[in-house]
Amino acid sequence: MSNESITIAGAPSRGGALRRLDPSMLLWLVMIAALIFLVASPIVRLLISSFQEAETGRLTLANYRDAYFNVRHLTALANSIELGVGVAVLAGLFGVPIAWAISRTDMPLKGLVRILVLGAFITPPYLGAIGWILLAGPNSGWLNRLWIAATGEAHGIFNIYSMPGLILVVAVTSFPYVFVFTNSALDLVSSEMEDAAQILGAGRLRTVFRITLPLVFPAILGGLIISFLEAISLFGAPALIALPARFNVVATQLWQFFEYPVRVEEAAAFAMPLLVITIAMFALQRFLLGRKGYAAVTGKGGERRMIPLGPWRWVMLGYSFFVCALSVLLPMTVLLQAAFAKAWGRGFSLENLTLANFRYLLFDQTQARDTIINTFVYAGATAFVSIALALAIAYVVSRKLVPWANVLGFLCMAPFVIPGIVLAIGFYAAYAPPPLALYGTGTILVLAFTTRYLPIAYASSSASMRSINHEMEEAVRILGGGRLLAIRKVLAPLLKKSLAGAWILVFIPAARELSSAIFLVGPNTRVISVMLFDLSEEGNFEVLAALGVILLVATLAIAAIGFRIIGRDFMLRRNV
Amino acid sequence: MTGIFNATRRDILKGGGTAAVALGLGATLMPRAARADMTPHEKELYEAAKKDGQLTWYTAHSDDVTAQALGRKFEALYPGIKCNVVRTTAQVAFQRVSQELKAGAMQVDVLSSTDIGHYVYLKDKKLLEKYVPENSSKVLDIYKNYDPDGYYFVTSAGMIGMSTNTSKVKPADAPANWTGLDDSKWNNQIALGHPAFSGYVGTWTVMMRKLYGWPFFEKLAKNNPRVGRSINDTVTLLNSGESSIAGTAAQNSTVESLKKGNPLAMIYPTDGTVLILAPSGIMKGVKHPNAARLFMEFLMSVDASKIWVEHFTETMRAEVPPLAGVKSAKDVKTIRPSVEEISKGIPEVIKQWRETFGV
Numbered sequence: 001m002s003n004e005s006i007t008i009a010g011a012p013s014r015g016g017a018l019r020r021l022d023p024s025m026l027l028w029l030v031m032i033a034a035l036i037f038l039v040a041s042p043i044v045r046l047l048i049s050s051f052q053e054a055e056t057g058r059l060t061l062a063n064y065r066d067a068y069f070n071v072r073h074l075t076a077l078a079n080s081i082e083l084g085v086g087v088a089v090l091a092g093l094f095g096v097p098i099a100w101a102i103s104r105t106d107m108p109l110k111g112l113v114r115i116l117v118l119g120a121f122i123t124p125p126y127l128g129a130i131g132w133i134l135l136a137g138p139n140s141g142w143l144n145r146l147w148i149a150a151t152g153e154a155h156g157i158f159n160i161y162s163m164p165g166l167i168l169v170v171a172v173t174s175f176p177y178v179f180v181f182t183n184s185a186l187d188l189v190s191s192e193m194e195d196a197a198q199i200l201g202a203g204r205l206r207t208v209f210r211i212t213l214p215l216v217f218p219a220i221l222g223g224l225i226i227s228f229l230e231a232i233s234l235f236g237a238p239a240l241i242a243l244p245a246r247f248n249v250v251a252t253q254l255w256q257f258f259e260y261p262v263r264v265e266e267a268a269a270f271a272m273p274l275l276v277i278t279i280a281m282f283a284l285q286r287f288l289l290g291r292k293g294y295a296a297v298t299g300k301g302g303e304r305r306m307i308p309l310g311p312w313r314w315v316m317l318g319y320s321f322f323v324c325a326l327s328v329l330l331p332m333t334v335l336l337q338a339a340f341a342k343a344w345g346r347g348f349s350l351e352n353l354t355l356a357n358f359r360y361l362l363f364d365q366t367q368a369r370d371t372i373i374n375t376f377v378y379a380g381a382t383a384f385v386s387i388a389l390a391l392a393i394a395y396v397v398s399r400k401l402v403p404w405a406n407v408l409g410f411l412c413m414a415p416f417v418i419p420g421i422v423l424a425i426g427f428y429a430a431y432a433p434p435p436l437a438l439y440g441t442g443t444i445l446v447l448a449f450t451t452r453y454l455p456i457a458y459a460s461s462s463a464s465m466r467s468i469n470h471e472m473e474e475a476v477r478i479l480g481g482g483r484l485l486a487i488r489k490v491l492a493p494l495l496k497k498s499l500a501g502a503w504i505l506v507f508i509p510a511a512r513e514l515s516s517a518i519f520l521v522g523p524n525t526r527v528i529s530v531m532l533f534d535l536s537e538e539g540n541f542e543v544l545a546a547l548g549v550i551l552l553v554a555t556l557a558i559a560a561i562g563f564r565i566i567g568r569d570f571m572l573r574r575n576v
Numbered sequence: 577m578t579g580i581f582n583a584t585r586r587d588i589l590k591g592g593g594t595a596a597v598a599l600g601l602g603a604t605l606m607p608r609a610a611r612a613d614m615t616p617h618e619k620e621l622y623e624a625a626k627k628d629g630q631l632t633w634y635t636a637h638s639d640d641v642t643a644q645a646l647g648r649k650f651e652a653l654y655p656g657i658k659c660n661v662v663r664t665t666a667q668v669a670f671q672r673v674s675q676e677l678k679a680g681a682m683q684v685d686v687l688s689s690t691d692i693g694h695y696v697y698l699k700d701k702k703l704l705e706k707y708v709p710e711n712s713s714k715v716l717d718i719y720k721n722y723d724p725d726g727y728y729f730v731t732s733a734g735m736i737g738m739s740t741n742t743s744k745v746k747p748a749d750a751p752a753n754w755t756g757l758d759d760s761k762w763n764n765q766i767a768l769g770h771p772a773f774s775g776y777v778g779t780w781t782v783m784m785r786k787l788y789g790w791p792f793f794e795k796l797a798k799n800n801p802r803v804g805r806s807i808n809d810t811v812t813l814l815n816s817g818e819s820s821i822a823g824t825a826a827q828n829s830t831v832e833s834l835k836k837g838n839p840l841a842m843i844y845p846t847d848g849t850v851l852i853l854a855p856s857g858i859m860k861g862v863k864h865p866n867a868a869r870l871f872m873e874f875l876m877s878v879d880a881s882k883i884w885v886e887h888f889t890e891t892m893r894a895e896v897p898p899l900a901g902v903k904s905a906k907d908v909k910t911i912r913p914s915v916e917e918i919s920k921g922i923p924e925v926i927k928q929w930r931e932t933f934g935v
Contacts, residue, residue, distance in 0.1 A: 072934075137818050138764075139818045139819070140816040140817040243935050244802055247934060247935065248935055258675065259667060259772065260670050260671060260674045260697075261674065344816070345816045360641075364645075364648065366647045366648065366658075366659060366660060366661045367660060367662065428675070432678075433678070439676060439679035439683075440676070519675070522676075522681075523634070523684065524660060526662075534668070537805040538809060539806070539808070539809040539811075539812035539813065540808075540812065541812065
């Protein structure tokens with residue numbers, strides 16, 4: 001059906017007054033209320049309770065005093081910033097060269113490298129941490145054992161239980177953010193400016209550093225900021241590594257406020273710097289980008305040629321594999337070994353192989369099966385709810401159905417900058433107690449996950465909404481169909497594929513989410529990430545690894561089915 | 577054989593699982609009947625508990641494997657009642673209970689902590705349900721009348737000593753007493769649990785402070801120990817060779833691992849092995865009160881003690897003898913702080929620990 005034919009048919013248009021009475025208005029109001037419920041209310045509640053006395057609810061500054069007049073608390077804050085900066089720098093060093101090599105050069109085996117980066121994206125940081133404990137435990141890690149065997153020295157050289165160790169573990173799972181941002185920006189830059197630089201006598205390397213990378217600087221900066229924010233809000237990896245290394249970060253300190261006696265108010269006060277840092281980061285981004293023009297990204301797509309690297313392409317490939325080895329290949333190898341081992345310390349031998357860890361989880365453990373089912377049901381529900389909501393808001397915003405529609409768009413993106421653990425405290429404070437009394441229900445988890453991943457759903461929905469000309473639905477309305485009919489019959493079918501892509505993008509992180517789940521689960525609503533955390537207390541790495549493998553395999557299987565349906569994935573575009 | 581499961585345990589678990597499935601199937605096909613050997617009280621409780629259908633048990637009494645075996649055994653004995661076993665360290669269990677209290681939504685039915693202070697606090701705040709199990713008069717005398725008012729009962733007992741990895745430490749070099757941990761030869765080699773997580777380790781810390789004062793820990797910190805969370809963590813660290821001596825070694829998880837062939841040796845210090853009496857209680861206003869009561873009976877039953885003993889933990893009942901060749905509390909010199917010392921001491925030592933060890 002083409003637009004012109006309907007326009008020509010020219011059915012009479014309804015009057016403006018009738019249009020305002022459209023019954024779908026009610027639906028929009030519900031969606032807007034939902035947004036306020038999910039995003040605004042927990043954060044406002046968090047802010048308020050940071051100024052409240054625990055018992056009486058009276059206004060006070062005592063929470064801030066207790067939270068900050070404590071050397072250990074301040075050290076935790078400093079540690080978090082060190083962690084965030086370290087991770088951002090390392091993620092940049094990992095992500096940018098690979099993105100450049102894939103986008104701009106003739107490096108071989110690009111498809112394989114992309115798949116490995118995707119693998120790093122899917123791996124939850126706490127699983128990476130367990131893998132790295134097995135690799136680089138100071139006395140027993142595989143790498144240290146190899147080192148001792150090779151050199152004959154008494155001690156290994158790697159110590160994962162340290163700040164550099166933690167930075168490495170978090171960076172190898174968060175560099176894909178930098179990669180994706182940089183890569184997609186580079187793909188839009190044409191070779192013209194590089195050509196100009198070379199004509200004027202700049203060498204290849206100089207061109208890369210003076211022309212190509214500065215052109216995509218906003219994208220790189222965006223990726224670095226996301227890595228930084230991820231790092232300071234993570235809970236699982238620091239709990240596994242920082243605790244034995246005997247230092248605290250903000251997230252593990254926040255967790256201590258939930259020890260008896262629960263001090264939600266003090267936790268709220270202590271969570272504020274994370275919010276402030278986040279806002280500061282984005283202000284810094286604005287400042288750095290200033291009014292400079294980055295208009296090379298015109299979308300017109302001039303010619304793009306791959307830069308021939310000669311023998312250096314093997315060096316780039318080697319570097320890419322090195323990064324992927326650190327992030328996926330090495331940790332996955334030892335995790336698989338542990339998952340199928342009677343005792344991981346006994347190494348890679350047939351005699352050490354067993355399925356007992358899986359049998360224990362699937363048959364002997366009273367909770368594991370329910371936990372596995374919960375995880376994927378909640379993640380699936382989260383994906384559906386967040387996309388439905390995001391789509392509705394994106395529609396309202398793009399069609400400007402209500403005044404200040406842009407505020408709604410902003411609210412949808414806001415959770416992006418709220419650390420998961422802070423969001424969870426807000427949700428706990430707002431919705432766990434009566435009147436809603438959602439504590440221990442699956443609903444509170446789905447709602448929290450929905451809020452957390454709403455920005456992904458919204459970014460996808462609004463991008464695809466923009467790609468669709470509104471004339472098509474107007475045609476339906478001209479012919480007398482209501483707005484909801486237009487959405488059902490025109491918009492939805494057109495958006496199907498991109499929504500499926502968004503579904504997977506929300507599903508994957510929701511299935512592995514720990515930071516916001518840890519304060520909200522009850523005994524019957526446990527998810528795999530929390531169960532992994534509980535099991536990790538005993539350090540039973542074989543069962544832990546087996547549960548991790550179940551999580552990864554199931555996530556990959558569901559994602560693979562999704563990718564099949566939409567015919568591509570979000571990083572491995574079809575034409576590569 | 578050093579596997580996670582040895583052959584006997586695998587068979588036991590498998591048998592338990594099959595029995596549970598068989599009984600579960602049977603239960604759906606025919607009307608559920610109480611077993612012939614049930615006491616009238618038990619029968620009555622079981623009938624009422626069936627209406628509850630399930631219960632949630634937060635336990636810090638043992639490792640996950642033992643806790644799951646107990647849960648499965650309960651389900652096999654009382655078909656139609658599901659037991660949700662959530663094993664964490666004592667402080668994490670109590671953290672979740674506190675969260676539930678604050679949110680006004682109790683999820684837990686039976687709480688089995690290893691920090692007696694939790695029960696003193698909960699009873700004081702009138703948050704415990706009074707229930708005197710019929711079986712509470714049948715346990716060994718040492719476990720009787722822990723709370724004369726009948727709000728909580730000892731349902732498990734264990735011992736804390738030290739342990740070494742025998743492939744790294746010769747028996748002659750192993751310390752005979754706790755104070756040996758301060759020797760600088762153990763630099764970077766010591767594994768410890770954490771009192772802010774483990775009730776066992778919390779009680780141990782209180783006891784050590786009482787014996788030697790806090791300087792004991794300041795010297796210990798100089799040896800840069802690896803601080804985990806659960807007391808069972810130390811077994812993993814020793815088995816993997818990451819540490820060579822555990823300053824906090826629970827006898828049950830250590831001996832269980834030793835019997836599987838891991839190179840471990842238990843040390844019973846000369847000043848005394850720390851004996852832990854770990855209670856259980858029912859929370860007030862729980863969703864499954866009858867199932868919770870039945871579970872309290874179960875924890876003090878012969879059947880439960882059989883499982884405890886299979887997993888190298890102290891027996892509760894005279895009918896179940898300790899395993900041959902495994903030291904029991906009556907074979908060694910044991911020490912333990914008083915209830916008041918523990919309930920007052922643990923919050924204090926957690927603070928001191930954080931100052932001394934940094935986490």
